[in-house]
Amino acid sequence: MTTTTALTEHFTLEEFTRSDKARSLSIDNAPAPAIVANLRRLAKFNELVRLELGGAAMVISSGYRCLALNRAVGGAGNSAHLDGLACDFTAPAFGTPMAICQALDKSYLQFDQLIYERVGGAVWVHLGIAVEGKAPRRQVLTIDNRGTRIGLWS
Template identity: 45%
Template structure:
């Protein structure tokens, strides 16, 4: 059974993991946040021409976050962040450029190389970062 959060995003999609040995069931308070996150992802989907968005990571339980080497303060822990691709639109850098050029509100947008990370943490700083090839992040998008 699929639990629809919005027209195009389901709870199971925003809480899936390849680490089957770990329970990644979001607590009730996080499900509400995921509903809001899914609604904001619908805005991004519309911006990208209503093309399919493929989610690779949404909510992460503390155990899953540790297993994947996530930050201890990751917005994935609270259900505010999504890692995704929109293959029908273009590469991650182009997706990021399009989001930055829009009026969509976000806290953090990171061009991770192979995917896009977006956070809707309530701070809504509109911080834009690019992952450096050797590790770490730099402010802004590389051209």
């Protein structure tokens, strides 16, 4: 399986595994087969997200992170990125990350975690799905320079 393997109609494995940080630090971010299965589930879920966003293309900025990469970028030790169950993205044709979060919060979609993240000058949406067989929490958070808070805060 190559990194350009199509997971769904609009998403490839490469989108969920590429990392400039991994490349610059010579970190192998190739996922194991179990992680690829999770990434395929995440890509299928993202197809539903795309529909909810009126078909707007999603720009994935972070997907799967192996442990070394997660540590290098300062990710949480329990990050769903480690298991291929989360991605960070924007959808410029739809609107701002806050508009995306508001739309997904009001949607029928059963995500595990939806986070409006604003760190420094960067802003993005973190979207996680539940482990297969586990009920999604549908947790909505904001993470910014004031910490982590429940709900969406601009």
